Amino acid sequence: MPKPMHRSGSFKKVKRHTPKGRTVTHYKRAKNSMPHCAICGIELNGISLSKSGGSSRRTNSRLFGGVLCANCTAEVVKLGSRVERGDIKLDDIGMKQKKYVLQLVAH
Ligand SMILES: [Zn+2]
Incomplete structure (x- = not known):
């Protein structure tokens, strides 16, 4: 046993x-498995699983780096600015994106 x-x-x-x-x-x-985007599920680019090297080698320093892919980050930033301007309401945004738009608007 x-x-x-x-x-x-x-x-x-x-x-x-x-x-x-x-x-x-x-x-x-x-x-360990590769990290994936929290919205679309695609494998994230620019991320190393090894512990060697500085933090910029292990993840990217972009907004939502290591959590969202570049396309979804762009979409969230776009929706965030539209919500701040009042063009759309928070309720019109999808459930997955809403969480990140709220984080963006809160800053
Ligand atoms: Zn994505």
Whole structure:
């Protein structure tokens, strides 16, 4: 029976043969998945999963960098300025975008 810590789904089982011929199971941590856009779900660009390098290598310093893709950020900024000018109401914006437009208008 594996140790309780190895019964998690985040461990990948790897079978290895020892020099004596026994088969042993090694447990490896599963690799982190790439971050995705919170609105459209596309994989984010310009993001490195490695911990090496400065913070600008790991994520982008844009508005909503590391959360939204460039297209969705542009759309949110556009909607935010329209709400501030009074051209459209907050209720006319989709549910997913509304959260980020509210963050933008609050600043
Ligand atoms: Zn997106």
